[in-house]
Amino acid sequence: xxxxxxxxxxxxxxxxxxxxxxxxxxxxxxxxxxxxxxxxxxxxxxxxxxxxxxxxxxxxxxxxxxxxxxxxxxxxxxxxxxxxxxxxxxxxxxxxxxxxxxxxxxxxxxxxxxxxxxxxxxxxxxxxxxxxxxxxxxxxxxxxxxxxxxxxxxxxxxxxxxxxxxxxxxxxxxxxxxxxxxxxxxxxxxxxxxxxxxxxxxxxxxxxxxxxxxxxxxxxxxxxxxxxxxxxxxxxxxxxxxxxxxxxxxxxxxxxxxxxxxxxxxxxxxxxxxxxxxxxxxxxxxxxxxxxxxxxxxxxxxxxxxxxxxxxxxxxxxxxxxxxxxxxxxxxxxxxxxxxxxxxxxxxxxxxxxxxxxxxxxxxxxxxxxxxxxxxxxxxxxxxxxxxxxxxxxxxxxxxxxxxxxxxxxxxxxxxxxxxxxxxxxxxxxxxxxxxxxxxxxxxxxxxxxxxxxxxxxxxxxxxxxxxxxxxxxxxxxxxxxxxxxxxxxxxxxxxxxxxxxxxxxxxxxxxxxxxxxxxxxxxxxxxxxxxxxxxxxxxxxxxxxxxxxxxxxxxxxxxxxxxxxxxxxxxxxxxxxxxxxxxxxxxxxxxxxxxxxxxxxxxxxxxxxxxxxxxxxxxxxxxxxxxxxxxxxxxxxxxxxxxxxxxxxxxxxxxxxxxxxxxxxxxxxxxxxxxxxxxxxxxxxxxxxxxxxxxxxxxxxxxxxxxxxxxxxxxxxxxxxxxxxxxxxxxxxxxxxxxxxxxxxxxxxxxxxxxxxxxxxxxxxxxxxxxxxxxxxxxxxxxxxxxxxxxxxxxxxxxxxxxxxxxxxxxxxxxxxxxxx
DNA sequence: CACTTGTGGATTTTT
DNA sequence: TCCACAAGTG
Numbered sequence: 001x002x003x004x005x006x007x008x009x010x011x012x013x014x015x016x017x018x019x020x021x022x023x024x025x026x027x028x029x030x031x032x033x034x035x036x037x038x039x040x041x042x043x044x045x046x047x048x049x050x051x052x053x054x055x056x057x058x059x060x061x062x063x064x065x066x067x068x069x070x071x072x073x074x075x076x077x078x079x080x081x082x083x084x085x086x087x088x089x090x091x092x093x094x095x096x097x098x099x100x101x102x103x104x105x106x107x108x109x110x111x112x113x114x115x116x117x118x119x120x121x122x123x124x125x126x127x128x129x130x131x132x133x134x135x136x137x138x139x140x141x142x143x144x145x146x147x148x149x150x151x152x153x154x155x156x157x158x159x160x161x162x163x164x165x166x167x168x169x170x171x172x173x174x175x176x177x178x179x180x181x182x183x184x185x186x187x188x189x190x191x192x193x194x195x196x197x198x199x200x201x202x203x204x205x206x207x208x209x210x211x212x213x214x215x216x217x218x219x220x221x222x223x224x225x226x227x228x229x230x231x232x233x234x235x236x237x238x239x240x241x242x243x244x245x246x247x248x249x250x251x252x253x254x255x256x257x258x259x260x261x262x263x264x265x266x267x268x269x270x271x272x273x274x275x276x277x278x279x280x281x282x283x284x285x286x287x288x289x290x291x292x293x294x295x296x297x298x299x300x301x302x303x304x305x306x307x308x309x310x311x312x313x314x315x316x317x318x319x320x321x322x323x324x325x326x327x328x329x330x331x332x333x334x335x336x337x338x339x340x341x342x343x344x345x346x347x348x349x350x351x352x353x354x355x356x357x358x359x360x361x362x363x364x365x366x367x368x369x370x371x372x373x374x375x376x377x378x379x380x381x382x383x384x385x386x387x388x389x390x391x392x393x394x395x396x397x398x399x400x401x402x403x404x405x406x407x408x409x410x411x412x413x414x415x416x417x418x419x420x421x422x423x424x425x426x427x428x429x430x431x432x433x434x435x436x437x438x439x440x441x442x443x444x445x446x447x448x449x450x451x452x453x454x455x456x457x458x459x460x461x462x463x464x465x466x467x468x469x470x471x472x473x474x475x476x477x478x479x480x481x482x483x484x485x486x487x488x489x490x491x492x493x494x495x496x497x498x499x500x501x502x503x504x505x506x507x508x509x510x511x512x513x514x515x516x517x518x519x520x521x522x523x524x525x526x527x528x529x530x531x532x533x534x535x536x537x538x539x540x541x542x543x544x545x546x547x548x549x550x551x552x553x554x555x556x557x558x559x560x561x562x563x564x565x566x567x568x569x570x571x572x573x574x575x576x577x578x579x580x581x582x583x584x585x586x587x588x589x590x591x592x593x594x595x596x597x598x599x600x601x602x603x604x605x606x607x608x609x610x611x612x613x614x615x616x617x618x619x620x621x622x623x624x625x626x627x628x629x630x631x632x633x634x635x636x637x638x639x640x641x642x643x644x645x646x647x648x649x650x651x652x653x654x655x656x657x658x659x660x661x662x663x664x665x666x667x668x669x670x671x672x673x674x675x676x677x678x679x680x681x682x683x684x685x686x687x688x689x690x691x692x693x694x695x696x697x698x699x700x701x702x703x704x705x706x707x708x709x710x711x712x713x714x715x716x717x718x719x720x721x722x723x724x725x726x727x728x729x730x731x732x733x734x735x736x737x738x739x740x741x742x743x744x745x746x747x748x749x750x751x752x753x754x755x756x757x758x759x760x761x762x763x764x765x766x767x768x769x770x771x772x773x774x775x776x777x778x779x780x781x782x783x784x785x786x787x788x789x790x791x792x793x794x795x796x797x798x799x800x801x802x803x804x805x806x807x808x809x810x811x812x813x814x815x816x817x818x819x820x821x822x
Numbered sequence: 823c824a825c826t827t828g829t830g831g832a833t834t835t836t837t
Numbered sequence: 838t839c840c841a842c843a844a845g846t847g
Contacts, residue, residue: 128836203837205837277835280835379834435823438823440823441823476823609834
């Protein structure tokens with residue numbers, strides 16, 4: 001039997017015509033427009049397998065760029081399943097950042113800036129905090145006012161420049177205004193500081209690699225020769241620096257980007273409607289301009305949606321149709337109609353969370369698996385309310401994002417030790433841990449040490465070793481510094497021969513870091529401290545796991561990996577739990593059941609995007625991404641009132657909450673696709689009278705001129721709707737102008753809605769006593785208390801009870817036994 | 823040098 | 838409200 005023929009058939013099994021065309025694409029550039037749920041991951045993996053097994057290409061010559069490390073791992077695994085392990089070993093699959101980091105480890109010593117700054121191969125990667133700290137100290141050194149030049153904002157500006165491919169020297173030449181030249185000054189000094197620390201920030205990974213390719217024809221030629229087949233996923237979220245990189249690699253030229261040769265291909269895959277990272281300088285005009293940049297490119301559209309029900313797709317389509325900056329695209333449905341979208345208007349965010357929890361319990365009762373369910377929201381801070389209620393209801397969940405593991409103090413401390421061992425020029429790491437745990441080294445001593453290091457042009461660690469010569473440092477501190485440096489030196493020697501996990505536990509012991517924490521935990525019995533110890537143990541487990549799995553378990557591989565992983569990468573389908581994450585994190589994922597929470601003006605769309613039409617369209621794309629994650633069931637919720645943390649007024653009641661307005665995205669949905677709640681006209685009028693959302697002139701500005709990234713692509717099949725010629729938009733068209741005046745509330749109780757789904761449980765007030773404010777109650781643990789607040793609707797209320805001994809507690813009467821005292 | 827108190831500032835999304 | 842950082846005290 002012909003093995004190759006077998007595999008070949010396999011690779012094309014169950015694919016449609018367009019998908020097959022994409023998978024079997026030969027040489028040259030191609031653009032795949034892949035709508036949500038159109039099977040693009042399948043296409044990409046099968047194409048890689050096809051290149052290997054059918055076209056006999058070397059795995060070493062294939063470069064595939066994904067948006068997350070997790071997507072990369074999955075892709076590699078899926079190719080492995082198709083072809084077996086041997087063939088995938090030397091594939092290059094990863095994010096732009098991780099790929100560049102890996103290549104820079106080999107090549108960076110061939111790079112030098114005009115000023116002569118350079119990095120060695122053991123560079124470290126600074127995260128946001130490190131970078132901002134460097135910027136801050138550079139601003140201080142320039143005697144600039146922190147209030148006029150806030151470090152965070154300046155760092156963001158520098159980041160934007162880097163993502164646009166603008167280096168410090170380029171910007172210095174371009175800076176015009178006073179502020180710009182100050183910014184240029186900071187940028188230059190910041191870059192210099194990074195070089196002195198032998199460190200790169202996130203953006204440098206791509207920018208510096210680009211600069212290396214531009215300045216060194218040999219390296220460019222080498223990488224060009226190597227990567228003969230390049231695939232880029234989520235291409236709509238590519239920025240200029242990334243695109244430049246791809247073009248240089250594919251064309252082998254710095255200026256002219258052509259792919260003429262045989263047996264060389266570039267395939268980019270994306271969907272303009274899912275471009276949601278413009279704040280990271282992603283620019284979807286790049287994908288629009290692709291065909292004119294590569295005139296001989298092939299266009300393939302994947303428009304069959306295999307994921308969602310027709311109802312969900314219609315919802316998605318009706319929302320995105322309100323955008324003007326987009327390409328004409330239809331998604332054809334391959335599934336049945338399915339259930340309508342459930343919309344729920346809650347009285348406040350607690351009620352909202354409660355509704356979601358109740359629905360989840362009902363779904364569970366109907367046999368749904370929790371891992372099929374995701375809760376999506378616009379901002380991380382929204383997770384708190386829902387988390388509390390989920391815990392109360394014993395619904396297990398996995399939280400993605402928010403306080404990220406690697407951002408935690410104790411983890412950063414521990415990693416700072418490793419980073420310093422790896423690269424003792426890293427002053428950020430040094431300063432972070434030189435006195436953690438306390439070694440009796442104070443601020444002034446460190447300042448003097450720093451001066452001494454600068455004077456003698458040595459690293460801080462080196463300065464510690466010879467600080468006898470620095471007369472102005474007190475004896476005690478001098479002793480401590482020297483001891484510390486000797487420890488670092490010792491660890492460096494061990495690092496050269498031992499695996500990471502051994503080094504890690506040795507460092508934690510000998511630095512007394514762990515002892516110190518444990519001591520603190522014993523004396524204070526603080527749960528936070530105990531959590532820190534657990535986190536450190538978790539990190540040790542990560543190191544052990546890394547050694548078991550990774551190809552190379554060296555310190556540099558470990559640190560590179562740790563620096564570039566996001567929480568997204570570690571989503572484990574661990575046990576049966578629902579997932580909580582932001583809409584941004586949900587890109588590329590799929591769930592049977594999706595809850596979209598907080599559909600309110602100012603939250604989603606976010607307040608920061610309300611005054612910019614472009615930003616608003618991005619919010620709408622974000623909504624589109626959220627909706628299209630759902631395969632079977634979709635829920636949307638909003639809260640009538642929402643607590644705003646912070647200084648918003650100080651009215652009575654202990655907390656302040658503001659009335660909200662339903663999101664315009666809800667109104668963009670055809671009302672016949674929804675059940676439960678539909679925003680009413682009176683709400684709309686009240687809102688528009690105090691906002692500009694319907695004021696035409698403002699809304700027009702900026703939208704008319706959507707330009708492809710480079711040359712205009714007039715002959716292309718891709719078409720951008722000229723402004724005003726959009727198919728009849730339903731923005732101000734209320735499908736049901738005679739629906740009841742008051743918003744109808746979709747009750748989660750049976751009989752409340754006309755859903756055809758059976759409602760297994762029947763949540764009523766049975767089993768607990770209804771209470772009102774002022775009632776005295778008895779609790780078997782907290783004692784006697786008074787009800788001071790009732791939160792949430794009937795059937796799902798929570799009681800805020802002020803106990804004589806235990807203070808105020810928020811209690812759920814369904815779980816907490818409360819006996820009324822009369 | 824370490825610990826305490828006070829003030830001021832901040833809140834989108836993340837590789 | 839809460840957290841981070843600055844200035845003040847032991």
